Amino acid sequence: MKFRIARTALTEAVSQVSKAVSTKTTVPILTGIKATVDEEGLWLTGSNSDLTIQVCIPIRKDDKEQVKVDRMGSVVLPGRIFSDIVRKLPGDEIDWDVDERWKTVLCSEQAQFELKGLDPEEYPRLPEFHEERMFSLPADLLKSMIRQTGFAVSSAEARGVLTGVLWKMESGRLTCVATDSHRLSRRQADVEAPEDFSIENVVVPGKSLSELGKILADQSDWVDVILSENQILVRANRLLFFSRLLDGTYPDTNRVIPDGGKTEIRVSTKEILQSVDRAALISRDGRDNVIKWTVKEEGLIQVQSTAQDVGSVMEEVRAQVKGEELSLSFNAQYMLDALRAVDSEEIQILLTGTMTPFLIQPADREDALHLIVPIRTR
Amino acid sequence: MKFRIARTALTEAVSQVSKAVSTKTTVPILTGIKATVDEEGLWLTGSNSDLTIQVCIPIRKDDKEQVKVDRMGSVVLPGRIFSDIVRKLPGDEIDWDVDERWKTVLCSEQAQFELKGLDPEEYPRLPEFHEERMFSLPADLLKSMIRQTGFAVSSAEARGVLTGVLWKMESGRLTCVATDSHRLSRRQADVEAPEDFSIENVVVPGKSLSELGKILADQSDWVDVILSENQILVRANRLLFFSRLLDGTYPDTNRVIPDGGKTEIRVSTKEILQSVDRAALISRDGRDNVIKWTVKEEGLIQVQSTAQDVGSVMEEVRAQVKGEELSLSFNAQYMLDALRAVDSEEIQILLTGTMTPFLIQPADREDALHLIVPIRTR
Numbered sequence: 014m015k016f017r018i019a020r021t022a023l024t025e026a027v028s029q030v031s032k033a034v035s036t037k038t039t040v041p042i043l044t045g046i047k048a049t050v051d052e053e054g055l056w057l058t059g060s061n062s063d064l065t066i067q068v069c070i071p072i073r074k075d076d077k078e079q080v081k082v083d084r085m086g087s088v089v090l091p092g093r094i095f096s097d098i099v100r101k102l103p104g105d106e107i108d109w110d111v112d113e114r115w116k117t118v119l120c121s122e123q124a125q126f127e128l129k130g131l132d133p134e135e136y137p138r139l140p141e142f143h144e145e146r147m148f149s150l151p152a153d154l155l156k157s158m159i160r161q162t163g164f165a166v167s168s169a170e171a172r173g174v175l176t177g178v179l180w181k182m183e184s185g186r187l188t189c190v191a192t193d194s195h196r197l198s199r200r201q202a203d204v205e206a207p208e209d210f211s212i213e214n215v216v217v218p219g220k221s222l223s224e225l226g227k228i229l230a231d232q233s234d235w236v237d238v239i240l241s242e243n244q245i246l247v248r249a250n251r252l253l254f255f256s257r258l259l260d261g262t263y264p265d266t267n268r269v270i271p272d273g274g275k276t277e278i279r280v281s282t283k284e285i286l287q288s289v290d291r292a293a294l295i296s297r298d299g300r301d302n303v304i305k306w307t308v309k310e311e312g313l314i315q316v317q318s319t320a321q322d323v324g325s326v327m328e329e330v331r332a333q334v335k336g337e338e339l340s341l342s343f344n345a346q347y348m349l350d351a352l353r354a355v356d357s358e359e360i361q362i363l364l365t366g367t368m369t370p371f372l373i374q375p376a377d378r379e380d381a382l383h384l385i386v387p388i389r390t391r
Numbered sequence: 392m393k394f395r396i397a398r399t400a401l402t403e404a405v406s407q408v409s410k411a412v413s414t415k416t417t418v419p420i421l422t423g424i425k426a427t428v429d430e431e432g433l434w435l436t437g438s439n440s441d442l443t444i445q446v447c448i449p450i451r452k453d454d455k456e457q458v459k460v461d462r463m464g465s466v467v468l469p470g471r472i473f474s475d476i477v478r479k480l481p482g483d484e485i486d487w488d489v490d491e492r493w494k495t496v497l498c499s500e501q502a503q504f505e506l507k508g509l510d511p512e513e514y515p516r517l518p519e520f521h522e523e524r525m526f527s528l529p530a531d532l533l534k535s536m537i538r539q540t541g542f543a544v545s546s547a548e549a550r551g552v553l554t555g556v557l558w559k560m561e562s563g564r565l566t567c568v569a570t571d572s573h574r575l576s577r578r579q580a581d582v583e584a585p586e587d588f589s590i591e592n593v594v595v596p597g598k599s600l601s602e603l604g605k606i607l608a609d610q611s612d613w614v615d616v617i618l619s620e621n622q623i624l625v626r627a628n629r630l631l632f633f634s635r636l637l638d639g640t641y642p643d644t645n646r647v648i649p650d651g652g653k654t655e656i657r658v659s660t661k662e663i664l665q666s667v668d669r670a671a672l673i674s675r676d677g678r679d680n681v682i683k684w685t686v687k688e689e690g691l692i693q694v695q696s697t698a699q700d701v702g703s704v705m706e707e708v709r710a711q712v713k714g715e716e717l718s719l720s721f722n723a724q725y726m727l728d729a730l731r732a733v734d735s736e737e738i739q740i741l742l743t744g745t746m747t748p749f750l751i752q753p754a755d756r757e758d759a760l761h762l763i764v765p766i767r768t769r
Contacts, residue, residue, distance in 0.1 A: 094701060097672045103665065117702075124669055128702035287481065291502055294475045323472060324495075324506035 014086025014111035016050050018070065019079045020102060020121065023055070026068040027096045029231075029252065030059035032224050033066040034092040046095055047136045049087040050109075054080050058136070059092065064221045065139060065255040066228065087133035088115045098126050140255055146240040148182065148206035152232035152249060158189050159226045161200045161354040161381055166219035167193035174261040177216035182206065190266055191219070196347045197266055197384040198354065205235075216263050217245055221256035228254060269370060270384060274363035276308055276336035279376055282360050285314065286352040288330050292318045293345040295326045303388055304348065307340040308332075308364065318345070341367045341387045348373075351383035392464025392489035394428050396448065397457045398480060398499065401433070404446040405474045407609075407630065408437035410602050411444040412470040424473055425514045427465040428487075432458050436514070437470065442599045443517060443633040444606065465511035466493045476504050518633055524618040526560065526584035530610035530627060536567050537604045539578045539732040539759055544597035545571035552639040555594035560584065568644055569597070574725045575644060575762040576732065583613075594641050595623055599634035606632055647748060648762060652741035654686055654714035657754055660738050663692065664730040666708050670696045671723040673704045681766055682726065685718040686710075686742065696723070719745045719765045726751075729761035 027046065035043035040062060047058040054071040072080045088111045099107070104121035111117045115130030159178075167175040172193070179190045185206050190199045225247060229236070237248040247254040292304045299320030307315040314332050319325040341364065352360070357375035364371045373383040405424065413421035418440060425436040432449040450458050466489045477485070482499035489495045493508030537556075545553040550571070557568040563584050568577045603625060607614070615626040625632040670682045677698030685693040692710050697703040719742065730738070735753035742749045751761040 091701060094672055094676065098669070101665075101669050101672065103669075123708070124666070124704070124706040126669075126673070126702065126704045129700065287479075288502070291476070291479050291481075291504075294472055294479065295504070298472065322507065323469060324504065326502070326504045328502040330501070 014050055014088060015083035015109065016055070017081040017083075017106055017108050018055060019077075020099065020105055020107050022070045022074070022079050023107060024099050026055075026057050026070050027099050029068050029228060030057045030066045031092060031096050032059070032227060033061055033064050034059035035061035037061075042089060042131055042135050043137075044092050045089040045131055045136070046092045047087065047089045047133055048109075049133065050080070050082055050085050052082075052085070058139075060137065062137070063218060063257055064224060065253075066224075067139065067253040067255075069251045071251065086111060088117055089131040089133050089136050090117060090128055095128065098128075139253075140241060140244040140246075142239045142241050142244070142246050144239060146210070146212075147237055148187070148204050148210060149235050149237050150187070150202065150204040152229050152234055152236045154202055154204075155236060155238075155247070156226055156229045157356075158187075158200045158202060159222045159229075162189045162191040162198045163219055163222045163226065164350045164354065165191040165193060165196055165198040165383075168219075169193075174216050174259050174263045176220075177218045177259040177263075178222055179263040179266075180212060180215040180217060182210065182212045185210075190263075192264075192266060195344065195386050196351070197269065198351065199266075199270075199382050199384075201380045212240060214263055215240060215245065216259040216261070217256060218259055225254055225256070228252065270382070271363065271365045271370065271372060274336070274365040274372070276334065276339050276364040278308060278314065278332050278334055278362040278364070279359055280314065280330060280332035280362065282352060282355050282358055282375075284330050285316075285332075285360070286349070288314075288316045288328055289345060289348050289352065291328070292316050292326050293349060295320050295323060296345045298323045301388060302345045303342050303390060304345045305340060305342045305390070308334055308338060310334055310338050336364075339364050339367060341371070342390045343385050343387050347385050351385065354383065355381070392428055392466060393461035393487065394433070395459040395461075395484055395486050396433060397455075398477065398483055398485050400448045400452070400457050401485060402477050404433075404435050404448050405477050407446050407606060408435045408444045409470060409474050410437070410605060411439055411442050412437035413439035415439075420467060420509055420513050421515075422470050423467040423509055423514070424470045425465065425467045425511055426487075427511065428458070428460055428463050430460075430463070436517075438515065440515070441596060441635055442602060443631075444602075445517065445631040445633075447629045449629065464489060466495055467509040467511050467514050468495060468506055473506065476506075517631075518619060518622040518624075520617045520619050520622070520624050522617060524588070524590075525615055526565070526582045526588060527613050527615050528565070528580065528582040530607050530612055530614050532580055532582075533614060533616075533625070534604055534607045535734075536565075536578045536580060537600045537607075540567045540569040540576045541597055541600045541604065542728045542732065543569040543571060543574055543576040543761075546597075547571075552594050552637050552641045554598075555596045555637040555641075556600055557641040557644075558590060558593040558595060560588065560590045562589075568641075570642075570644060573722065573764050574729070575647065576729065577644075577648075577760050577762075579758045590618060592641055593618060593623065594637040594639070595634060596637055603632055603634070606630065648760070649741065649743045649748065649750060652714070652743040652750070654712065654717050654742040656686060656692065656710050656712050656740040656742070657737055658692065658708060658710035658740065660730060660733050660736055662708050663694075663710075663738070664727070666692075666694045666706055667723060667726050667730065669706070670694050670704050671727060673698050673701060674723045676701045679766060680723045681720050681768060682723045683718060683720045683768070686712055686716060688712055688716050714742075717742050717745060719749070720768045721763050721765050725763050729763065732761065733759070 049056045102121035108120040117130045119126045181188045239246040296318040359376035427434040480499035486498040497504045559566045617624040674696040737754035
C-alpha cells in the first residue's frame with residue numbers, strides 16, 4: 014500500500030470517522046482506524062461495535078487529484094495518535110508507505126512518522142444491507158428530527174428500548190418518538206419511500222443518533238436510510254453511518270397523548286423559555302428540580318420556584334389563556350429541553366389537569382409535540 | 392441596604408470576584424460573595440482564604456450613574472447562584488433590597504428573586520497593608536512575567552515553597568524564579584520602586600498567580616504591588632488582589648545556571664516548537680515522555696522519539712550550530728512549556744553536556760531564561 018494524499022481532505026475524513034472510534038480497549042483493534050486504498054480512493058472506517066462510520070476520499074474532486082495511488086492495500090492504524098499526527102503534519106501532502114507487516118511510514122516535508130499498523134483482516138466486517146428497505150429524506154430534516162426527539166430518551170442503560178428513539182413509517186410518513194416515561198417527544202415528516210413501504214418497532218440507540226446528528230452537520234443533500242434486521246444504515250455523500258438497533262418491543266405511546274384539554278395557552282417561546290431558565294437557577298438547588306406554573310385567566314403564567322436553603326423566584330409571563338385557571342409543577346430540565354427543541358416563535362400548551370400529562374407544541378405546525386408528566390408537590 | 396445598579400457593570404464585577412470564590416464548603420461563608428454599598432459605590436469581595444479579590448463599581452463612571460444608593464449596608468450572598476442570576480436577569484438595571492435579616496430581593500423587570508443572605512460580619516476581614524513596602528509596574532509586564540515563569544512551579548502540594556514563584560528585588564530590578572527541580576524559569580524586569588527597597592524570599596503560590604494572570608487580562612494600566620509579612624496585594628484600577636505567601640526558605644538557584652557551554656545553537660522558535668510538538672505525539676505514549684535531540688555540526692537538530700508499542704518519529708530542523716556535536720534527551724512537556732513561553736522569533740540554546748542542565752533563551756534579550764535537566768536514557 015503506497016499513495017500520496019492531500020492533507021486537508023484527510024484531516025476532515027479522519028475527524029469524521031474518529032467520532033465512532035472506540036475509546037475503550039475491550040476490542041483492541043476498534044481503537045484503530047482502518048484505511049483502505051483502491052481504485053475509488055481512500056476509505057477510512059471507525060467503529061465502536063455499536064456504530065460504525067465509513068468515509069471515502071475520492072481520487073479526484075472538482076478536477077483536482079486528491080489521492081495518487083502507487084500500490085493498493087489496507088491497514089489499521091492506532092486511532093487517536095494517527096488523527097493527531099495528520100492534524101499536525103507540516104506539509105500539504107502526506108506520503109503513505111505500508112509494508113507487508115503493516116509497518117506504516119507517513120512522510121510530510123521534513124517530518125517522518127513510523128507507526129505499528131495492525132492486520133486489516135482482523136477488523137470487523139461491515140454489516141450487509143439490501144436496498145429494498147430504503148427511504149430518503151433531506152439531511153437537514155433528519156438532523157432536526159434527531160434534535161427534536163433525541164433528548165427525551167432514557168439515559169439509564171437498564172431501561173432497554175427506552176434508551177432509543179422509535180422510528181415508524183406508514184404511507185410515506187416517518188414518525189420518531191422518544192420517551193423516558195416522564196416525558197415524551199414526537200416528530201413526524203413526509204419522506205420519499207416506495208408506496209407500500211412501512212416500518213414499525215425500529216429502535217435506534219439515542220447515543221448513535223446524537224453522533225449521527227453531529228456527522229450530518231456537514232451535510233446538506235438528501236440522505237438514504239436503509240434497514241436490515243438489526244442494523245440501520247444512513248448513506249450521505251461519501252459517508253456511511255451504521256448503527257445497531259435495540260432489541261425489544263417499544264411500548265405503545267399513542268394512548269398517552271391527550272387530544273383535548275381544560276386550558277389552552279399561547280405564549281412566546283423565547284419569553285417563557287428565558288423565564289423557566291431563570292427559575293431553574295433556584296429549582297436546581299431544591300428537591301426534584303421543580304418549577305410551578307400558575308395559569309391566570311386574565312392572560313398570565315406565574316413562574317415560581319423555591320429552594321429551602323437558597324430562596325425563591327417569581328415572575329409573570331404574558332400569554333393568551335383559554336379555559337380554566339390551573340396550577341401545576343414539573344421538572345425544570347424537561348421543560349427546558351422541550352422549549353429549546355421548538356423552532357417556532359410561539360408555542361401552544363394544552364393542560365389537562367394538575368396531575369395529568371400536558372402538551373407543548375409549536376403554534377404554527379402539527380408535526381411536533383412534547384409531553385411532560387407533572388410532579389406531585391407537597 | 393437598598394440600591395439600583397446597572398446590570399452590565401455588575402455582571403463584569405461578579406465574574407471577576409467569582410475567580411476567587413471558594414467551591415469547597417469547608418468554610419461555608421466563603422462560598423458566598425460579599426456585597427457592600429457605601430458612598431463610593433458597590434464593593435464585591437470573593438475569597439477562598441488563600442486568595443481574595445475585591446472589586447469596586449463606582450457610583451459614577453464616565454459621567455453616567457451606575458449605582459443609585461437609597462440605603463447603605465452589606466450582605467453575603469451565595470456565590471454561584473447569585474452570579475448566574477445576575478447574568479440571566481432580563482433588564483438593564485437591578486433593584487436590590489436587603490432587610491435586617493439579610494433577606495435579599497433582586498428585581499429586574501418582571502423577574503423577582505429572593506435570596507437568603509448571610510451576616511457580613513461573619514465574613515473574614517481583609518489583611519492589612521502599609522504602603523511603605525510597595526513597587527509599581529505595568530499590568531502587561533506583570534502578566535508576561537507570570538506567564539513566563541508560573542508553569543515551572545511544582546504541582547505536588549508536598550513540595551512546599553517549590554509550588555510557588557520566588558519574587559526578589561534589588562536596585563529596582565524584580566526577578567521571578569520558578570522551579571520544580573527538573574526545570575527552572577526566570578524572568579527579570581526593571582520596576583518603579585523606592586531607591587533602597589529590596590525584597591527577598593517572597594514566595595507567591597503558583598495557583599494565586601495563575602488567577603492573577605487571568606484577572607490582569609482586562610487591565611492595561613500600571614499596578615501597585617504591596618507586601619506585608621505573609622501577604623501580597625496587587626492593586627489595579629478598582630480591583631484589589633490579595634494572596635497569602637508561602638512559608639519556608641526558597642533554595643538558592645543561581646548556582647545551577649551555567650554561564651558557558653560546549654555547544655551554542657540558534658534556531659527559529661516556531662520551527663523547533665512545531666517539531667517538538669509533533670514528536671510529543673509519540674513520546675507521550677512512551678516511558679517518561681522523552682524526546683531526543685542530536686545536534687549536528689553542519690547545522691541541524693535531529694528530533695526523535697520512539698514508543699515501543701506505537702512507533703517512532705524523526706525529523707530535522709535547520710539551526711546555526713557552534714561547538715561540539717552532542718545528543719541529549721529531555722521531557723517533551725518541559726520543552727514545550729519553555730518554548731511556548733518565548734515571545735521572540737529566535738531562541739538561543741546553550742548545551743553543557745549530555746547529562747547536565749541546558750539553557751533556552753530568547754535570542755534578542757537577556758531578561759528571560761529557561762533551564763531543563765536532561766533525562767538519562769538507556
